[in-house]
Amino acid sequence: MSLFSMAFAGGGLILLGSWESLTSTSKTQRFSTITLISASFLSLLFIFDSLLSIFDSFSSHDKMGPTLQLQVLAISSLFLLFSILGIFNNFSKTLIFPYPLINLILLFAFIEEFLLFHLQFKDVDGVENRYYDLMMVPILVCVISTIVELKDSSFESIESIRAKGGVNFAKLGRGLGLILQGTWFVQMGFSFFSDLIANNCHLHRKSRGNFTIQCQSHMDLHRGGAIAVLLFNCHLALLVAVVCGVYSIVGKRFVVEGDYRSYRPIGGEMQTVENEGKFTLDSDSDEGGVNEIDQVDGNVGSRRGNGSVELVVNGHGVH
Structure with a gap:
């Protein structure tokens, strides 16, 4: 991985999550074609990057590098399989896969991604572990949203969901989780591969896909972790501010408005006794x-x- 690859992957996740959130009111398809094509493109890029890291680890005589990148290959393959099956459903009229099956593959991909960041401790004293712990928060949001959508799709037909209309909150939550993943990918890229990391902390690279960030003292390690938590809180606050602003602009157009004509003021029922x-x-x-x-x-x-x-x-x- 490098600054360019992590920034590019983060930007792609931000765009994908934004489109997923904006299409949460769509009544035509479960997964839009743009979402599926973008997911397949990002999955192919992750697979290509992992293969480059594996070849680089062989040339650098790093035995742990291929093991780490095989996990990324497995996760990217699941996301690629999900997107391919979804594209088949959108374009094919004869071969149609059940929507709960496609959603289940997506759920397995998010769970495996969660386990990757939860178990990836190359260096116990590395500051990157704190960044990986914080990455699990948006992934967990995507997992919960996908579980909710899988439960709804298992008990309801496509026609009933389309007729119901409104906002698909599970899809909206998954989109927001993808946006937060993208912004945090960009932050990790700038923190790991530039001078924006904490003072007295430096990048030590064994191969392209196997690196760690070591600090000189225990206090520097704690300061680096605290800076990571502070940065994540800033990303979360920025996401909340952007969502509130976008909702105030497009909410009136896409969200069903309430019937304010039936509003009755508090104590209105007491007005009936005025003549008594x-x-x-x-x-x-x-x-x-x-x-x-x-x-x-x-x-x-x-x-x-x-x-x-x-x-x-x-x-x-x-x-």
Whole structure:
């Protein structure tokens, strides 16, 4: 991997996630053709990059390099299989694969990607491990969204989902997770392969796909991890701000508006008794005078004079 490859992969994931989020209101297809073609293109690029890293590890006599890149090859192959089957469903009229099967392949790919970043500890003291831990957050969002979509697709037909309309929140969540993955890929590229990493921390490369970031002291290691967490929080805040801005622009067009004509103010049901009675309050509390509450044209009243209380019901007083 290099700065260019990670930045290019991150940009592709950002565009793919943005399109996936914008098409979450689509009623025509489960996965759009642009999404599937983009996913297949990115998968092929990851496979090509992994093959280059494997050949480089052989020339560098790095025994761990091919093992690490074989995991990336397996994940990229699953995403490529998912995209190919989805393209067949969109263009073929005879060979149609079940949508839950395609969604299940996508789920396995995300789970394997989650395990890759969870178990990839080439150097226990490397700062890159903190970046990999934070990468698991958007991947977990994609896993949960895909599980929700798989559950819905297993119990509902295509016609019922299309007729239902509205926003596919599982698809929207997966799109946002892909966007956050893309921005964090770009951040890792600039942090690992430039001088934007923490002070006293440097990149040590054994081969193209096997590298680590070591720090001089224990305090430098903790500072590098803290900077990674701070950067991830900034990425998450930026994503929230962008989503809120985009939603405010396109929400009125794509989101179904509520029926505000049926709005009734709080206490509106009390307006129906306006013609039944009128309440008046006369108070003279400074001189200990009469506080009087009357109901005009009503049957119930209350009078209090000089400390005595009188309850009037249907013209009869009770003391």
